[in-house]
Amino acid sequence: MAVLILSALLAGAGQGMGxxxxxxxxxxSIPPQRxxxxxxxxxxxxxxxAGVLPVSAGYLSDAVGLTNGATIFGAVxxxxxxxxxxxxxxxxxxxxxxx
Numbered sequence: 001m002a003v004l005i006l007s008a009l010l011a012g013a014g015q016g017m018g019x020x021x022x023x024x025x026x027x028x029s030i031p032p033q034r035x036x037x038x039x040x041x042x043x044x045x046x047x048x049x050a051g052v053l054p055v056s057a058g059y060l061s062d063a064v065g066l067t068n069g070a071t072i073f074g075a076v077x078x079x080x081x082x083x084x085x086x087x088x089x090x091x092x093x094x095x096x097x098x099x
Contacts, residue, residue: 022046053077 030038032063062071 019046 023039026035026038026042057069057073060073063069064072
């Protein structure tokens with residue numbers, strides 16, 4: 001039970017820090033007259049996947065079993081995270097490398 005409570009606290013802290021980072025990035029890079037629009041887009045971009053992913057994991061687990069569903073779901077998310085990281089690294093190199 002202690003591990004479950006600790007993981008919930010850490011997940012909440014991570015969610016809060018991610019939210020703070022996203023809002024800070026918006027505030028520093030978006031013109032004030034477009035800030036509400038950007039905030040709405042950030043909300044949609046964050047909350048739609050937060051709703052769709054657990055539901056899709058549930059349907060997947062119903063179809064192939066809990067263990068296989070969790071494994072497939074985790075592998076797909078890990079793949080998407082790796083691809084996203086590679087895109088960020090490639091974009092960072094292009095932006096910082098003037099040549």
